[in-house]
Amino acid sequence: MSKKVKKAVLPVAGFGTRFLPATKSSSKEMLPLVDKPLIHYAVEDAIEAGVEQIIFVTGRGKRAIEDYFDISFELEYHLKYQGKEDLIEELRKISDMADFVYIRQKEPKGLGHAVLRAKDVVGDEPFAVILADDVIEAQKSGTAQLVEVYNRYHCSVIGLEVVKPEDVSNYGIVAGKEVEKNLFRLETFVEKPKKEEAPGNTAIIGRYIFTPAIFDELQKTAVGRGGEIQLTDAIASLSKKEVIYGKVLEGNRFDCGSKMGFLKATVEFALKDKQINGEFKNYLHEVIGC
Known part of the structure; x- marks a missing residue:
């Protein structure tokens, strides 16, 4: 019997340079979307899919994320003094959302390297990868949609979106055979191609389900575009050994990066x-x- 997806890796070690100077001393993932930070939406996305353990791959200056998902006794004491018991209950729900684990990525070596840092904690289990930049508003969370596919096929599944042809150079682009409506068996993977070199305009977005075999491919993946270990390169390598599916996700995606x-x-x-x-x-x- 195939193992269930109970763990999710959230890489949050990036510098957030597109939001400087706001992100000089504060994590990009803590930028508030109305009344919750981006990272909160990402964790909710995972929890809806049945994930029980959240593995943050952090870097320097990311302490605010740890504090956010921890209990704040000082704040709770202050709120209790003011008689705001309802707010205390709301804050406690945040720290009780899941089991939170933190791993340090000491150097910014790319998304693939960040995922690889979680290898020892994930172990021999399927797991999700969620990028907090991508906020998906849907009846069913993006990760939950991928887990449904994984539970049927027991293979890695990548979240996809059809983008404008002029935007393909901003994404990993894939192509493959459609096996169900909006579900593809993927065959081609290209990281941020030029428009004229792209195999299409179906792009990888920030939701993934992987079998643990991805770690072996990441360990063998050479440094690629931008001097980083590219996750897309490891996915392409894994596809030669295992079937990988791509699911065009339902809902609206906001690129909050x-x-x-x-x-x-x-x-x-x-x-x-x-x-x-x-x-x-x-x-x-x-x-x-x-």
Whole structure:
């Protein structure tokens, strides 16, 4: 019987240079999307899929993430003194979401290297990889959609999105044979190709399910584009030994690693927030006049 996906790796060691100077002393993953940081949405994505252990691969200056998912006795004492027991209960839910593990990535050697750092904790189990930059708004979380495919085929599954042809150079691009609607058996993997060299415009986005065999491929993967160990290169290598599927995810993805994507997500999530959506709509009407 195949093991269930109970662990998720969240690489969070990046510098967040596109948001400097805001990220000079604060983690990009802690940028607030309305009233929760980006990393909170990523953890929720994993929990909905049945994940029980979250493995953060962190770096220098990421202490805020650890503090966020820890218990803050000082803050709780202050809130209790003010009679805000409901807020204490809400904060406790954060630290109780999952079992949290932290691993340090001492040097920025790429996404593939970050995933490899989790090898000893993951062990011989299938696991998810979630990139907090990608916030997916859907009836079923992006990771949950991939877990459904994994439970049927017991193979690695990659989250996909069809992007504009002019944007392919920003993504790992794949191609393969469609076996079900929006589900592909992947055959070709190219990391950030030029538009004229891309095998299509179906892109890898920040949700993955891997068998533990990916670690062997990562250990053998040479340094690639940008002087980093590219996860896409290891996936391509693994595909020669195991079947890998790609699932076009349902829902709306917001690339919160870019300023425009982050702003779009902020507007969309604010408009859906029951506490502020009415006032926010009125404000937008005043500003843009429609």
